[in-house]
Structures are given as structure tokens and as C-alpha cells.
């Protein structure tokens with residue numbers, strides 16, 4: 001896939017850049033016997049490692065669907081992002097450890113002008129790398145690249161702290177490197193937790209982007225024969241790989257032939273435009289007879305007393321079989337959805353005691369913003 005190739009190319013730029021930084025800093029760090037610059041170099045080495053993890057992750061998530069994983073392997077990328085977060089965490093812990101050790105040892109580094117020039121240059125390179133990763137990550141919607149970009153920008157702050165500490169110790173003889181290192185180490189650990197939380201949240205399964213869902217619903221609504229679009233559920237298995245389902249309302253005298261033509265159009269639009277494999281379910285619209293209209297109005301007036309009910313749909317009153325069916329979507333903000341459901345069921349049953357009442361709770365998968 002082209003996207004995978006681009007991610008891998010970007011990661012190779014990261015590996016090359018970081019190895020260059022590691023080499024430069026190790027030389028300077030050893031010559032100046034500065035523990036903070038050597039630690040900084042080790043930290044850059046973990047970045048090169050995380051780029052390698054990104055390449056492996058991309059290769060794995062690009063793997064074709066197979067019998068065991070028919071939804072593809074796209075979610076592997078969320079796991080590699082979590083692994084990168086752990087690498088950042090280790091680097092942060094390492095920075096704190098080394099800083100404490102240097103404080104205890106009271107080591108006196110000896111900087112010269114060249115150390116400052118090279119460390120400054122390294123900061124510029126690191127910022128450029130970080131921005132490049134962010135840019136490519138956003139363009140290719142790759143969490144792994146974005147995570148690497150965040151890591152690189154955090155590291156440029158770490159390097160800057162190292163530079164400031166070195167300058168102060170060079171100019172005044174006061175050695176602050178250890179303290180600066182501890183603060184920066186804590187910041188790195190915080191960023192690692194943020195990256196980890198984001199990828200963990202994606203692994204658990206997040207709500208679909210509201211704008212994406214709305215565009216899809218709007219396009220489905222335009223298909224001839226569709227009178228209403230409800231219950232859009234989108235399961236994401238990595239970039240551009242969605243398995244979804246939706247309910248559409250249609251006239252209750254539509255033939256199977258007409259429904260099939262409509263379903264085909266919906267399926268095609270979702271696949272072509274949204275990279276989504278769509279299954280369509282059908283609700284028949286019926287508020288034709290006076291009796292049906294009255295029942296619907298009555299039920300809507302019952303539901304109106306519950307602001308936590310975001311939507312009522314799929315209403316059907318079968319006067320022959322004596323069945324009333326409808327769905328209600330209850331807001332996630334409501335703490336007692338079961339109570340709401342029970343009350344609505346009881347009120348509808350009380351109003352129509354000779355009917356069988358079938359009310360289904362739908363989750364707010366993509367309805368509200």
C-alpha cells in the first residue's frame with residue numbers, strides 16, 4: 001500500500017537523523033565528560049528504536065486479512081503506538097536516574113565552545129525531525145508517526161535543558177544539570193502516559209468522528225427511497241477500514257426489488273466514498289391511517305417528558321397483529337437508562353393495554369456530536 005510505503009520512508013528519515021544525533025552527542029559528551037549530554041544521546045537512540053518499531057508495526061498492520069483476522073490487521077498500529085509510549089517512558093525514567101546519579105557524584109563537566117555549537121545544532125535537527133514527523137503523521141493519519149513526532153519535540157526540550165544547564169555551569173561554575181534533568185525526565189514520562197492513553201483508547205474502541213458520521217448519514221439520506229437514516233454503527237479496523245451497519249426507513253409498500261436497488265446504492269456509496277463495508281437494515285414507515293397517526297402522536301408525547309431520550313425512530317403500529325414497535329436512543333449522560341426505559345414501556349403499555357409493546361434501546365453510537 002502507498003500509505004505504508006510513505007510511513008516507512010518517513011521512519012527511515014527518523015532513524016538516520018537520530019543515529020546522526022547519537023553519534024555527535026556521544027563524541028561531545030565523552031570529550032566534555034558530561035553525563036547529561038550522554039543521557040541525551042541515549043534518549044535519541046530510543047527514538048531510532050521507536051522508528052524501527054513503527055516500521056515493524058506498519059508492515060504488520062498492512063498484512064492482508066486472513067482466516068484468523070478477517071477484519072485485517074490495521075489495529076496492530078495502535079499496539080505499536082502503545083509500545084512507543086513505553087519506550088518514551090523508559091527514556092524518561094532513565095533521564096531521571098542519570099540525573100540523580102550525577103547529582104550524587106557531583107561530577108564536574110568541562111565544556112568548550114564546540115560542545116555548545118554541536119548541542120545547539122542537534123536541537124535544531126531534533127525540532128525539524130519532530131515537525132516533519134507530525135506533518136507526515138497528520139497527512140498519513142498515522143498515530144505511530146504522530147507519537148514519534150511528539151517524542152522528538154519533547155526531546156528537543158530535553159536537549160535545550162541540557163544546553164542551558166551546560167551554559168550555566170560553563171559561565172558560573174554552578175552545576176544545575178542534575179535538577180534540570182529530573183524535571184525534564186518527569187515531562188517525558190507525562191508525555192509517554194498521554195501517548196499510551198490515546199492508543200489504549202483506540203484499542204478499546206472510540207466513537208466515530210462526528211463529521212465523518214454526519215457526511216455518511218447525509219449521503220445515505222440522498223439515496224432514492226430512503227426516508228430516514230438511523231443507528232449508524234461504524235467499527236474501525238485501522239485507517240480506511242470500516243465495517244458498518246445502518247437502519248433506513250422506507251415506505252411500507254416498497255418491494256424487495258426496490259429495496260435491493262436502494263441497498264446496493266447505499267453499499268456502493270459507503271464503499272467508494274468512505275471505505276466502509278455497509279450492512280443495511282430496514283424500518284417500514286407507517287403513519288398512514290388515522291389510528292397509526294394517533295398512536296404515534298401519543299407515544300411521542302410520552303417520550304417528550306424524557307429529555308435524555310435523544311431520538312425515537314422505527315415507529316410501527318401494526319393494527320392487525322396488535323403490535324407497537326419503536327426504538328429509543330438514550331443519551332450516555334443519563335445515569336439511569338434502565339429506569340427511563342422501564343417507565344416509557346409502562347406508560348405506552350398503559351395507554352395501549354391491548355397491544356404488545358416492543359421497545360428497543362439503541363446506543364448513541366454516532367447520533368450526537
Ligand SMILES: [Zn+2]
Nearest residue numbers: 231314327362
Ligand atoms: Zn434503531
